[in-house]
Amino acid sequence: MSVQPAPRSAGELFRVFSVLALQGFGGVLPIAQRELVERRLWLTREQFVELLSVSQVLPGPNVVNLALMIGDRFFGWRGALAALAGMLAMPLVIVLTLAAVYARFASEPLVAGALRGMGAVAAGLIIAMGLKLMPTLARSPLGRSPSLLVMAATLALVGVLRWPMAYAVLGLGGAAVIAVWWRLGRPE
Amino acid sequence: MSFGSTGDWWALFAHFGAMSMLAIGGAIAVAPEIHRYVVDERHWIDDTQFSAAIALAQAAPGPNLLFVPVIGYAIAGLAGAAVSLLGILLPSSVLVMVVTRWGRRRRESRGVRAFVAGMAPVTIGLLLSTGLVLSLPMARLPAAWLLIAATVLLALRTRLNPVWMIAGGAVAGLAGIV
Numbered sequence: 213m214s215v216q217p218a219p220r221s222a223g224e225l226f227r228v229f230s231v232l233a234l235q236g237f238g239g240v241l242p243i244a245q246r247e248l249v250e251r252r253l254w255l256t257r258e259q260f261v262e263l264l265s266v267s268q269v270l271p272g273p274n275v276v277n278l279a280l281m282i283g284d285r286f287f288g289w290r291g292a293l294a295a296l297a298g299m300l301a302m303p304l305v306i307v308l309t310l311a312a313v314y315a316r317f318a319s320e321p322l323v324a325g326a327l328r329g330m331g332a333v334a335a336g337l338i339i340a341m342g343l344k345l346m347p348t349l350a351r352s353p354l355g356r357s358p359s360l361l362v363m364a365a366t367l368a369l370v371g372v373l374r375w376p377m378a379y380a381v382l383g384l385g386g387a388a389v390i391a392v393w394w395r396l397g398r399p400e
Numbered sequence: 401m402s403f404g405s406t407g408d409w410w411a412l413f414a415h416f417g418a419m420s421m422l423a424i425g426g427a428i429a430v431a432p433e434i435h436r437y438v439v440d441e442r443h444w445i446d447d448t449q450f451s452a453a454i455a456l457a458q459a460a461p462g463p464n465l466l467f468v469p470v471i472g473y474a475i476a477g478l479a480g481a482a483v484s485l486l487g488i489l490l491p492s493s494v495l496v497m498v499v500t501r502w503g504r505r506r507r508e509s510r511g512v513r514a515f516v517a518g519m520a521p522v523t524i525g526l527l528l529s530t531g532l533v534l535s536l537p538m539a540r541l542p543a544a545w546l547l548i549a550a551t552v553l554l555a556l557r558t559r560l561n562p563v564w565m566i567a568g569g570a571v572a573g574l575a576g577i578v
Contacts, residue, residue, distance in 0.1 A: 271421045277496045280493055331534060334451070334534060340551065353514075359521040376433065389518030
Protein backbone atom coordinates (compact mmCIF):
# COMPACT_ATOMS: atom_id res chain seq x y z
CA MET A 213 0.00 0.00 0.00
CA SER A 214 1.46 3.32 -1.02
CA VAL A 215 1.16 6.44 1.08
CA GLN A 216 -0.73 9.27 -0.60
CA PRO A 217 1.45 12.38 -1.04
CA ALA A 218 0.44 15.47 0.93
CA PRO A 219 1.64 19.09 1.20
CA ARG A 220 4.46 19.42 3.77
CA SER A 221 3.33 22.77 5.18
CA ALA A 222 0.71 25.51 4.94
CA GLY A 223 3.39 27.50 3.07
CA GLU A 224 3.52 24.84 0.37
CA LEU A 225 -0.28 24.95 0.07
CA PHE A 226 -0.05 28.72 -0.41
CA ARG A 227 2.61 28.36 -3.12
CA VAL A 228 0.78 25.61 -5.03
CA PHE A 229 -2.54 27.48 -4.99
CA SER A 230 -0.80 30.71 -6.11
CA VAL A 231 0.76 28.91 -9.06
CA LEU A 232 -2.49 27.27 -10.15
CA ALA A 233 -4.53 30.46 -9.75
CA LEU A 234 -2.09 32.35 -11.98
CA GLN A 235 -2.59 29.77 -14.76
CA GLY A 236 -6.37 30.06 -14.58
CA PHE A 237 -7.52 32.24 -17.46
CA GLY A 238 -11.30 31.93 -17.70
CA GLY A 239 -11.69 29.44 -14.85
CA VAL A 240 -9.42 27.90 -12.21
CA LEU A 241 -11.22 24.56 -11.75
CA PRO A 242 -9.67 22.60 -14.67
CA ILE A 243 -6.17 23.76 -13.61
CA ALA A 244 -6.84 22.80 -9.98
CA GLN A 245 -7.92 19.32 -11.06
CA ARG A 246 -4.78 18.79 -13.16
CA GLU A 247 -2.38 20.17 -10.55
CA LEU A 248 -3.83 18.61 -7.36
CA VAL A 249 -5.03 15.26 -8.72
CA GLU A 250 -2.84 14.38 -11.71
CA ARG A 251 0.48 16.08 -10.95
CA ARG A 252 0.82 16.23 -7.16
CA LEU A 253 -1.48 13.30 -6.28
CA TRP A 254 -2.65 15.10 -3.11
CA LEU A 255 -6.21 13.95 -3.90
CA THR A 256 -7.61 11.00 -5.82
CA ARG A 257 -10.09 11.77 -8.59
CA GLU A 258 -12.90 10.50 -6.33
CA GLN A 259 -11.82 12.74 -3.44
CA PHE A 260 -11.68 15.72 -5.80
CA VAL A 261 -15.19 15.09 -7.19
CA GLU A 262 -16.51 14.62 -3.66
CA LEU A 263 -15.06 17.95 -2.47
CA LEU A 264 -16.27 19.66 -5.64
CA SER A 265 -19.85 18.46 -5.24
CA VAL A 266 -19.95 19.61 -1.62
CA SER A 267 -18.46 22.98 -2.66
CA GLN A 268 -21.25 23.37 -5.21
CA VAL A 269 -24.02 22.57 -2.77
CA LEU A 270 -22.85 25.25 -0.33
CA PRO A 271 -23.30 28.96 -0.99
CA GLY A 272 -20.25 31.01 -1.88
CA PRO A 273 -17.89 31.08 -4.85
CA ASN A 274 -17.08 27.44 -5.78
CA VAL A 275 -13.32 27.79 -6.11
CA VAL A 276 -13.15 29.58 -2.76
CA ASN A 277 -15.10 26.76 -1.10
CA LEU A 278 -12.88 24.17 -2.77
CA ALA A 279 -9.66 25.89 -1.62
CA LEU A 280 -11.03 26.15 1.94
CA MET A 281 -11.99 22.46 2.06
CA ILE A 282 -8.72 21.16 0.58
CA GLY A 283 -6.66 23.37 2.91
CA ASP A 284 -8.78 22.31 5.87
CA ARG A 285 -8.27 18.65 4.99
CA PHE A 286 -4.47 18.93 5.44
CA PHE A 287 -3.85 21.66 8.04
CA GLY A 288 -7.22 22.69 9.53
CA TRP A 289 -8.00 26.41 9.71
CA ARG A 290 -4.38 27.38 8.92
CA GLY A 291 -4.42 25.29 5.79
CA ALA A 292 -7.79 26.68 4.71
CA LEU A 293 -6.57 30.25 5.03
CA ALA A 294 -3.26 29.45 3.29
CA ALA A 295 -5.01 27.84 0.31
CA LEU A 296 -7.55 30.69 0.06
CA ALA A 297 -4.84 33.36 0.31
CA GLY A 298 -2.80 31.55 -2.34
CA MET A 299 -5.80 31.37 -4.65
CA LEU A 300 -6.58 35.10 -4.34
CA ALA A 301 -3.47 37.16 -3.46
CA MET A 302 -1.52 37.35 -6.73
CA PRO A 303 -4.57 37.48 -9.06
CA LEU A 304 -6.03 40.25 -6.86
CA VAL A 305 -2.88 42.38 -7.22
CA ILE A 306 -2.94 41.86 -11.00
CA VAL A 307 -6.64 42.61 -11.51
CA LEU A 308 -6.58 45.73 -9.29
CA THR A 309 -3.52 47.00 -11.18
CA LEU A 310 -5.49 46.55 -14.41
CA ALA A 311 -8.49 48.31 -12.83
CA ALA A 312 -6.34 51.26 -11.74
CA VAL A 313 -4.81 51.58 -15.21
CA TYR A 314 -8.28 51.33 -16.74
CA ALA A 315 -9.74 54.00 -14.40
CA ARG A 316 -6.94 56.37 -15.46
CA PHE A 317 -7.45 55.90 -19.17
CA ALA A 318 -11.18 55.06 -19.29
CA SER A 319 -11.99 58.24 -21.25
CA GLU A 320 -9.48 57.40 -24.01
CA PRO A 321 -11.56 56.21 -26.99
CA LEU A 322 -9.08 53.39 -27.73
CA VAL A 323 -9.23 52.04 -24.17
CA ALA A 324 -13.03 52.38 -24.05
CA GLY A 325 -13.23 50.52 -27.38
CA ALA A 326 -10.98 47.70 -26.23
CA LEU A 327 -12.96 47.24 -23.02
CA ARG A 328 -16.24 47.28 -24.97
CA GLY A 329 -14.91 44.51 -27.22
CA MET A 330 -13.69 42.53 -24.20
CA GLY A 331 -17.05 43.07 -22.50
CA ALA A 332 -18.92 41.61 -25.49
CA VAL A 333 -16.65 38.54 -25.42
CA ALA A 334 -17.12 38.22 -21.64
CA ALA A 335 -20.91 38.23 -22.15
CA GLY A 336 -20.56 35.57 -24.85
CA LEU A 337 -18.36 33.36 -22.65
CA ILE A 338 -20.90 33.45 -19.82
CA ILE A 339 -23.82 32.65 -22.15
CA ALA A 340 -21.79 29.74 -23.57
CA MET A 341 -21.08 28.44 -20.05
CA GLY A 342 -24.82 28.42 -19.32
CA LEU A 343 -25.59 26.65 -22.63
CA LYS A 344 -22.86 24.04 -21.98
CA LEU A 345 -24.40 23.17 -18.62
CA MET A 346 -27.97 22.86 -19.97
CA PRO A 347 -27.64 19.20 -21.11
CA THR A 348 -26.93 18.17 -17.48
CA LEU A 349 -30.58 19.05 -16.73
CA ALA A 350 -31.73 16.05 -18.80
CA ARG A 351 -30.40 13.71 -16.08
CA SER A 352 -31.92 15.70 -13.22
CA PRO A 353 -34.17 13.83 -10.79
CA LEU A 354 -36.50 16.81 -11.20
CA GLY A 355 -37.06 15.77 -14.83
CA ARG A 356 -35.97 17.50 -18.03
CA SER A 357 -39.02 19.66 -18.80
CA PRO A 358 -39.63 20.93 -15.24
CA SER A 359 -35.90 21.77 -14.99
CA LEU A 360 -35.96 23.74 -18.24
CA LEU A 361 -39.11 25.52 -17.05
CA VAL A 362 -37.43 26.59 -13.80
CA MET A 363 -34.37 27.72 -15.78
CA ALA A 364 -36.48 29.77 -18.22
CA ALA A 365 -38.51 31.31 -15.39
CA THR A 366 -35.28 32.33 -13.62
CA LEU A 367 -33.97 33.92 -16.82
CA ALA A 368 -37.28 35.79 -17.33
CA LEU A 369 -37.53 37.07 -13.74
CA VAL A 370 -33.90 37.99 -13.15
CA GLY A 371 -32.52 38.65 -16.65
CA VAL A 372 -35.52 40.30 -18.32
CA LEU A 373 -37.77 41.69 -15.56
CA ARG A 374 -34.80 42.44 -13.26
CA TRP A 375 -36.53 41.23 -10.11
CA PRO A 376 -34.38 40.96 -7.00
CA MET A 377 -32.57 37.63 -7.18
CA ALA A 378 -33.64 36.42 -3.75
CA TYR A 379 -37.19 35.87 -5.10
CA ALA A 380 -35.91 33.61 -7.87
CA VAL A 381 -33.48 31.67 -5.67
CA LEU A 382 -35.81 31.25 -2.72
CA GLY A 383 -39.10 30.99 -4.66
CA LEU A 384 -38.22 29.02 -7.81
CA GLY A 385 -35.25 27.21 -6.26
CA GLY A 386 -37.21 26.40 -3.12
CA ALA A 387 -40.15 25.02 -5.12
CA ALA A 388 -37.80 22.92 -7.27
CA VAL A 389 -36.00 21.53 -4.21
CA ILE A 390 -39.32 20.53 -2.64
CA ALA A 391 -40.44 18.91 -5.92
CA VAL A 392 -37.24 16.82 -6.12
CA TRP A 393 -37.53 15.89 -2.44
CA TRP A 394 -41.05 14.62 -3.09
CA ARG A 395 -40.05 12.70 -6.24
CA LEU A 396 -37.08 11.05 -4.53
CA GLY A 397 -39.34 9.90 -1.72
CA ARG A 398 -41.82 8.12 -3.99
CA PRO A 399 -41.47 4.34 -4.20
CA GLU A 400 -39.92 3.27 -7.53
CA MET B 401 -23.05 58.83 -8.42
CA SER B 402 -22.27 59.57 -4.82
CA PHE B 403 -20.73 57.26 -2.29
CA GLY B 404 -19.10 58.01 1.01
CA SER B 405 -21.44 58.10 4.01
CA THR B 406 -20.98 55.52 6.77
CA GLY B 407 -24.32 54.05 5.74
CA ASP B 408 -22.99 53.55 2.21
CA TRP B 409 -20.01 51.55 3.48
CA TRP B 410 -22.28 49.31 5.54
CA ALA B 411 -24.66 48.91 2.61
CA LEU B 412 -21.76 47.90 0.35
CA PHE B 413 -20.52 45.29 2.84
CA ALA B 414 -24.02 44.00 3.60
CA HIS B 415 -24.89 43.71 -0.11
CA PHE B 416 -21.85 41.60 -0.93
CA GLY B 417 -22.35 39.63 2.27
CA ALA B 418 -25.85 38.72 1.10
CA MET B 419 -24.48 37.87 -2.37
CA SER B 420 -22.01 35.52 -0.68
CA MET B 421 -24.87 33.47 0.75
CA LEU B 422 -26.88 33.54 -2.51
CA ALA B 423 -23.95 32.56 -4.77
CA ILE B 424 -24.82 28.93 -5.36
CA GLY B 425 -23.02 27.90 -8.52
CA GLY B 426 -20.35 30.56 -8.64
CA ALA B 427 -19.92 34.27 -8.03
CA ILE B 428 -20.73 35.17 -11.64
CA ALA B 429 -24.30 33.90 -11.10
CA VAL B 430 -25.04 36.80 -8.74
CA ALA B 431 -23.76 39.41 -11.24
CA PRO B 432 -27.32 40.41 -12.35
CA GLU B 433 -28.28 41.11 -8.74
CA ILE B 434 -25.08 43.11 -8.12
CA HIS B 435 -25.85 45.06 -11.30
CA ARG B 436 -29.42 45.75 -10.16
CA TYR B 437 -28.16 47.09 -6.83
CA VAL B 438 -24.99 49.09 -7.59
CA VAL B 439 -26.03 50.39 -11.06
CA ASP B 440 -29.85 50.61 -11.16
CA GLU B 441 -30.74 51.24 -7.53
CA ARG B 442 -27.76 53.04 -5.95
CA HIS B 443 -26.19 54.59 -9.09
CA TRP B 444 -22.74 54.12 -7.56
CA ILE B 445 -21.29 53.13 -10.97
CA ASP B 446 -22.68 53.01 -14.53
CA ASP B 447 -23.21 50.23 -17.09
CA THR B 448 -19.84 50.82 -18.75
CA GLN B 449 -17.92 50.50 -15.49
CA PHE B 450 -19.85 47.37 -14.57
CA SER B 451 -19.14 45.65 -17.89
CA ALA B 452 -15.51 46.78 -17.69
CA ALA B 453 -15.14 45.16 -14.25
CA ILE B 454 -16.37 41.80 -15.58
CA ALA B 455 -14.21 42.07 -18.69
CA LEU B 456 -11.09 42.94 -16.66
CA ALA B 457 -11.64 40.02 -14.28
CA GLN B 458 -12.10 37.63 -17.21
CA ALA B 459 -8.98 38.93 -18.93
CA ALA B 460 -6.80 38.56 -15.82
CA PRO B 461 -5.69 35.19 -14.43
CA GLY B 462 -7.43 33.83 -11.33
CA PRO B 463 -10.96 33.09 -10.15
CA ASN B 464 -13.89 34.91 -11.82
CA LEU B 465 -15.08 36.19 -8.45
CA LEU B 466 -12.38 38.88 -8.68
CA PHE B 467 -14.86 41.03 -10.62
CA VAL B 468 -16.28 41.78 -7.16
CA PRO B 469 -13.25 43.71 -5.79
CA VAL B 470 -12.93 45.44 -9.18
CA ILE B 471 -16.51 46.72 -8.81
CA GLY B 472 -15.66 47.74 -5.22
CA TYR B 473 -12.59 49.56 -6.55
CA ALA B 474 -14.68 51.42 -9.15
CA ILE B 475 -17.10 52.49 -6.39
CA ALA B 476 -14.67 53.53 -3.64
CA GLY B 477 -11.02 52.81 -4.48
CA LEU B 478 -8.84 50.29 -2.64
CA ALA B 479 -10.95 50.43 0.54
CA GLY B 480 -14.03 49.67 -1.59
CA ALA B 481 -12.22 46.69 -3.11
CA ALA B 482 -11.30 45.38 0.35
CA VAL B 483 -14.79 45.81 1.81
CA SER B 484 -16.54 44.15 -1.14
CA LEU B 485 -14.07 41.22 -1.26
CA LEU B 486 -14.40 40.66 2.48
CA GLY B 487 -18.18 40.80 2.11
CA ILE B 488 -18.35 38.18 -0.66
CA LEU B 489 -15.88 35.86 1.17
CA LEU B 490 -16.70 36.03 4.85
CA PRO B 491 -20.26 34.68 5.36
CA SER B 492 -20.00 31.74 2.96
CA SER B 493 -16.47 30.82 4.11
CA VAL B 494 -17.51 30.60 7.75
CA LEU B 495 -20.50 28.49 6.74
CA VAL B 496 -18.34 26.21 4.57
CA MET B 497 -15.89 25.59 7.40
CA VAL B 498 -18.71 24.73 9.78
CA VAL B 499 -20.76 22.57 7.42
CA THR B 500 -18.04 20.74 5.45
CA ARG B 501 -17.69 17.64 7.61
CA TRP B 502 -21.47 17.34 7.96
CA GLY B 503 -21.88 17.65 4.16
CA ARG B 504 -19.17 15.05 3.43
CA ARG B 505 -21.10 12.40 5.34
CA ARG B 506 -24.48 13.40 3.95
CA ARG B 507 -23.85 13.86 0.24
CA GLU B 508 -25.98 10.85 -0.77
CA SER B 509 -28.88 11.85 1.48
CA ARG B 510 -32.26 12.79 0.05
CA GLY B 511 -32.04 16.37 1.32
CA VAL B 512 -28.65 17.12 -0.24
CA ARG B 513 -29.61 15.47 -3.55
CA ALA B 514 -32.90 17.42 -3.65
CA PHE B 515 -31.01 20.64 -2.97
CA VAL B 516 -28.42 20.06 -5.72
CA ALA B 517 -30.98 18.97 -8.35
CA GLY B 518 -33.44 21.73 -7.46
CA MET B 519 -30.89 24.53 -7.55
CA ALA B 520 -29.16 23.43 -10.79
CA PRO B 521 -31.74 24.95 -13.20
CA VAL B 522 -31.83 28.20 -11.17
CA THR B 523 -28.03 28.42 -11.42
CA ILE B 524 -28.11 27.97 -15.20
CA GLY B 525 -30.92 30.54 -15.51
CA LEU B 526 -28.80 32.99 -13.51
CA LEU B 527 -25.77 32.42 -15.75
CA LEU B 528 -27.86 33.16 -18.85
CA SER B 529 -29.26 36.25 -17.07
CA THR B 530 -25.71 37.48 -16.46
CA GLY B 531 -24.95 37.12 -20.17
CA LEU B 532 -28.14 39.01 -21.02
CA VAL B 533 -27.52 41.85 -18.53
CA LEU B 534 -24.01 42.30 -19.96
CA SER B 535 -25.25 42.18 -23.57
CA LEU B 536 -28.16 44.62 -23.36
CA PRO B 537 -26.14 47.85 -22.89
CA MET B 538 -24.63 47.07 -26.30
CA ALA B 539 -28.06 46.55 -27.90
CA ARG B 540 -27.59 49.38 -30.40
CA LEU B 541 -24.29 48.03 -31.74
CA PRO B 542 -24.88 45.28 -34.37
CA ALA B 543 -21.13 44.50 -34.43
CA ALA B 544 -21.21 43.79 -30.68
CA TRP B 545 -24.04 41.26 -31.16
CA LEU B 546 -21.97 39.61 -33.87
CA LEU B 547 -18.97 39.45 -31.51
CA ILE B 548 -21.12 37.97 -28.72
CA ALA B 549 -22.60 35.34 -31.07
CA ALA B 550 -19.15 34.46 -32.46
CA THR B 551 -17.82 34.02 -28.90
CA VAL B 552 -20.71 31.72 -27.97
CA LEU B 553 -20.07 29.59 -31.08
CA LEU B 554 -16.31 29.42 -30.52
CA ALA B 555 -16.75 28.52 -26.84
CA LEU B 556 -19.28 25.78 -27.66
CA ARG B 557 -17.59 24.30 -30.73
CA THR B 558 -13.83 24.62 -30.04
CA ARG B 559 -11.38 24.20 -27.17
CA LEU B 560 -9.81 27.60 -27.84
CA ASN B 561 -8.44 29.19 -24.64
CA PRO B 562 -10.82 32.05 -23.62
CA VAL B 563 -7.86 34.40 -23.21
CA TRP B 564 -7.48 34.48 -27.04
CA MET B 565 -11.18 35.35 -27.46
CA ILE B 566 -10.82 38.18 -24.92
CA ALA B 567 -7.73 39.36 -26.81
CA GLY B 568 -9.71 39.18 -30.07
CA GLY B 569 -12.46 41.29 -28.51
CA ALA B 570 -9.90 43.87 -27.39
CA VAL B 571 -8.44 44.05 -30.91
CA ALA B 572 -11.94 44.42 -32.44
CA GLY B 573 -12.61 47.26 -29.98
CA LEU B 574 -9.25 48.95 -30.64
CA ALA B 575 -9.88 48.79 -34.38
CA GLY B 576 -13.18 50.60 -33.83
CA ILE B 577 -15.27 47.72 -35.15
CA VAL B 578 -17.34 47.39 -31.96
